[in-house]
Amino acid sequence: MKVVDLGNFDTPVLLFGGPYSNLQATQALLQQAHDMQIKPSNLICTGDIAAYCAHPSETMDLIQQLDCPVVAGNCEKQLAVNAMDCGCGFDEGTTCDLLSAGWFAHASSQVTDEQRDWMHNLPDVLVFTQSGKRFAAIHGGITNISRFLWPTSPEAEFREELGAIEDVLGAVDGIIAGHCGMQFCRDLVDKIWINAGAIGMPANNGSADTSFAVLSSGKPEFHSLSYDVVSAVSAMKSANLVKGYDVALQTGYWPSEDILPQELRAKR
Numbered sequence: 286m287k288v289v290d291l292g293n294f295d296t297p298v299l300l301f302g303g304p305y306s307n308l309q310a311t312q313a314l315l316q317q318a319h320d321m322q323i324k325p326s327n328l329i330c331t332g333d334i335a336a337y338c339a340h341p342s343e344t345m346d347l348i349q350q351l352d353c354p355v356v357a358g359n360c361e362k363q364l365a366v367n368a369m370d371c372g373c374g375f376d377e378g379t380t381c382d383l384l385s386a387g388w389f390a391h392a393s394s395q396v397t398d399e400q401r402d403w404m405h406n407l408p409d410v411l412v413f414t415q416s417g418k419r420f421a422a423i424h425g426g427i428t429n430i431s432r433f434l435w436p437t438s439p440e441a442e443f444r445e446e447l448g449a450i451e452d453v454l455g456a457v458d459g460i461i462a463g464h465c466g467m468q469f470c471r472d473l474v475d476k477i478w479i480n481a482g483a484i485g486m487p488a489n490n491g492s493a494d495t496s497f498a499v500l501s502s503g504k505p506e507f508h509s510l511s512y513d514v515v516s517a518v519s520a521m522k523s524a525n526l527v528k529g530y531d532v533a534l535q536t537g538y539w540p541s542e543d544i545l546p547q548e549l550r551a552k553r
């Protein structure tokens with residue numbers, strides 16, 4: 286497991302996950318960071334740069350140029366080794382499984398060999414402190430990079446991951462995660478679990494806006510991100526990525542709720 290210590294941040298840190306090949310959303314996020322006067326070294330990405338949308342290589346290139354800290358997501362792990370799928374472990378034949386075959390093949394066909402090398406070298410965990418609190422940034426989980434921890438997951442599941450992380454790193458006060466695509470903060474009394482959400486895909490809530498977070502004085506502030514959805518969808522259509530995630534960018538609802546706990550499924 287590759288761990289990188291980023292040291293201490295005495296200024297706000299912008300946390301974002303899931304660019305998902307959405308170049309327009311990534312450009313909008315960088316503009317937001319600029320407007321908030323947050324420098325690139327204070328941006329932390331929780332992974333899955335290349336996924337559902339049209340511009341995997343261009344989106345990755347933008348983040349590489351930015352040179353901000355990035356945690357490897359399952360998409361980076363899988364693309365780095367030329368795998369055949371995203372590694373989410375979707376049950377065979379489910380909608381997520383069938384959809385992933387399309388977007389993963391597109392992403393894999395677009396990223397360069399240099400980008401595969403870059404992905405291969407990404408850390409699994411980033412550690413840093415802010416306002417006397419120690420945080421670890423990961424992707425899905427430590428026991429399983431593709432573990433889905435939802436806002437409503439049992440506390441025991443969060444505790445299990447926290448324990449596994451502390452076995453490696455020692456005590457932490459908070460975890461910053463990505464992967465599930467939903468923004469939340471789970472208060473575990475003595476620790477917090479923050480998911481900054483995803484910038485590249487809406488959160489299945491009926492809004493086309495996406496999500497990011499800013500950590501200030503050790504506490505998260507959640508933000509929504511507006512971007513040029515029309516151009517992002519147009520690019521997906523041009524790339525023949527028209528199996529549902531193109532519609533999701535517009536409606537705000539995911540094409541499948543297979544992986545979602547019942548209580549989080551949209552009432553449609």
Ligand SMILES: [Fe+2]
Pocket residue numbers: 333358359360424425431463464465
């Ligand atoms: Fe992921």
